[in-house]
Amino acid sequence: xxxxxxxxxxxxxxxxxxxxxxxxxxxxxxxxxxxxxxxxxxxxxxxxxxxxxxxxxxxxxxxxxxxxxxxxxxxxxxxxxxxxxxxxxxxxxxxxxxxxxxxxxxxxxxxxxxxxxxxxxxxxxxxxxxxxxxxxxxxxxxxxxxxxxxxxxxxxxxxxxxxxxxxxxxxxxxxxxxxxxxxxxxxxxxxxxxxx
Amino acid sequence: xxxxxxxxxxxxxxxxxxxxxxxxxxxxxxxxxxxxxxxxxxxxxxxxxxxxxxxxxxxxxxxxxxxxxxxxxxxxxxxxxxxxxxxxxxxxxxxxxxxxxxxxxxxxxxxxxxxxxxxxxxxxxxxxxxxxxxxxxxxxxxxxxxxxxxxxxxxxxxxxxxxxxxxxxxxxxxxxxxxxxxxxxxxxxxxxxxxx
Numbered sequence: 460x461x462x463x464x465x466x467x468x469x470x471x472x473x474x475x476x477x478x479x480x481x482x483x484x485x486x487x488x489x490x491x492x493x494x495x496x497x498x499x500x501x502x503x504x505x506x507x508x509x510x511x512x513x514x515x516x517x518x519x520x521x522x523x524x525x526x527x528x529x530x531x532x533x534x535x536x537x538x539x540x541x542x543x544x545x546x547x548x549x550x551x552x553x554x555x556x557x558x559x560x561x562x563x564x565x566x567x568x569x570x571x572x573x574x575x576x577x578x579x580x581x582x583x584x585x586x587x588x589x590x591x592x593x594x595x596x597x598x599x600x601x602x603x604x605x606x607x608x609x610x611x612x613x614x615x616x617x618x619x620x621x622x623x624x625x626x627x628x629x630x631x632x633x634x635x636x637x638x639x640x641x642x643x644x645x646x647x648x649x650x651x652x653x654x655x
Numbered sequence: 656x657x658x659x660x661x662x663x664x665x666x667x668x669x670x671x672x673x674x675x676x677x678x679x680x681x682x683x684x685x686x687x688x689x690x691x692x693x694x695x696x697x698x699x700x701x702x703x704x705x706x707x708x709x710x711x712x713x714x715x716x717x718x719x720x721x722x723x724x725x726x727x728x729x730x731x732x733x734x735x736x737x738x739x740x741x742x743x744x745x746x747x748x749x750x751x752x753x754x755x756x757x758x759x760x761x762x763x764x765x766x767x768x769x770x771x772x773x774x775x776x777x778x779x780x781x782x783x784x785x786x787x788x789x790x791x792x793x794x795x796x797x798x799x800x801x802x803x804x805x806x807x808x809x810x811x812x813x814x815x816x817x818x819x820x821x822x823x824x825x826x827x828x829x830x831x832x833x834x835x836x837x838x839x840x841x842x843x844x845x846x847x848x849x850x851x
Contacts, residue, residue, distance in 0.1 A: 485770035563769060570766035572828055573759060574681035579828055586829050610844040617825070617833060618841045622814060625821030629813070632768055632775055633782050637813060645814045648806040652848055 473498060473508050478519040482560035486516060486567035513575050520568040520578075523561045524585050527551060540600035541650055544619075547592065548646045551623045553630030554639035562627040589623075590616050600653065608653045615653065622649060669694060669704050674715040678756035682712060682763035709771050716764040716774075719757045720781050723747060736796035737846055740815075743788065744842045747819045749826035750835035758823040785819075786812050796849065804849045811849065818845060 476497045480489045494515070495505045509515050531550045535543055553559040572578040593616045600606030608615065626645070629637035672693045676685045690711070691701045705711050727746045731739055749755040768774040789812045796802030804811060822841070825833035 486766065487770065566769055567766045569824055569828060570682065570763045573762055574683065582828050583831075586825065586832065590832065608848075610848075611840075614837070614840045614844050617837050618818060618845060621819075621821030621825055621833075621841065622817045623821065624824045625817030625819065628765055628820045628824075629782065629817055632765060632778050635779075636782065636786065637817075641810070641813050644807075644810045645817065648810050649814060652804075652806075655851060 470508065473500075473505070474518050474522040477515060478522045478564050479560070481516070481519050481567065482563040485563075486512075486571075489515065491515075513571060513578055516564075516568050516571050517578055517581055519564050520581065520585075523564045527558075527561060528588075540596060540603050541605045541653065543599065544593065544596040545646065545650055547596065548619070548623060548650070549643070551589075552626040552642050552646065554642050559631060562631045565627050566631065586620065589620060593619055597653075606653045607655060619649065622646075666704065669696075669701070670714050670718040673711060674718045674760050675756070677712070677715050677763060678759040681759075682708075682767075685711065687711075709767060709774055712760075712764050712767050713774055713777055715760050716777065716781075719760045723754075723757060724784075736792060736799050737801045737849065739795065740789065740792040741842065741846055743792065744815070744819060744846070745839070747785075748822040748838050748842065750838050755827060758827045761823050762827065782816065785816060789815055793849075802849045803851060815845065818842075 473494070477489065477494055480493055480497055484493065491502060491505060491509065494500075494509070495502045498505070509518070527550050531547050534546050534550065538546055550558065553562040568578065568582070572582045594612055597606055597612045597615060601612075610618075622645070626637065626642055630639075630642060669690070673685065673690055676689055676693060680689065687698060687701060687705065690696075690705070691698045694701070705714070723746050727743050730742050730746065734742055746754065749758040764774065764778070768778045790808055793802055793808045793811060797808075806814075818841070822833065822838055826835075826838060
């Protein structure tokens, strides 16, 4: 096997083990020791991939963000406009086992990003990708007549992005109130509001 | 001065110094040493108030939440319904110096609350208070005719709460996109939507 392929595969394995550990044990419980034990990998070899704690959370967040986007792409099919927006939203809020686990990585990532410019720029880029995606779906909805709200697309985009990020907090920390059903209703009501 | 008054005053001073340190330096930079230096207080005496790291962030979050609610009460005056809801929202999102600093305490609090049942219950209680408050304003708006949306009040409440929590993330970590102006537009558009 070519060395680069081997390296990339290893990197993917590490990312996969790392995000799950953070989701299950929290960022403080996800030590280098815990990661190397989960992977059956020598601490010294892991150090090559993770020179510091921020590289661990960056890898985990990037993995989670990429996984979410991959699921969105797979489920979109030919959907556009409001239908596409609904698919997008439901992969981004904690309503299923995997999305709940993902939110448990995103919250600690935010905390670290507040204190680290590189992590912050990873999040800025991620949210730019989502803003563009939401805007694209809204423009498709304007074109097909399903989006008729008088609110500017840029403002709707910011509302929806805030709603999705906020749901990650409420869904993980107040799950008795922000149940999956309630989150579905919240998104459906928001998207229905765009029709008027 | 009675001993209890002295004790309460000291506790308030510690909370005030602590939330500002976390807002400015991050939770990891807010060591017991940094707090005792800021207060000119012996480390041993501070240990009485802060037996562990979680007690620091709990004190800071509770202080921030109480301050926000005090400002809301002060600014509400005779406002009810949608007008009250607008005042409430604008104290909860990072659009001014103080609310931006407050959000910088809330994000690390969430991360810690994910891994600690006591902190989680502090947040559950805080969000219950806000859910009740939002519901009360919505009911007033229904009564005075300004709230006419067909969406259930419970769903609107969850949307708004998610929006406010999400704005704390976007306003602090993506401030070039989620400017104060954009956050105002976002809230105004949401509240306007409730009229229809």
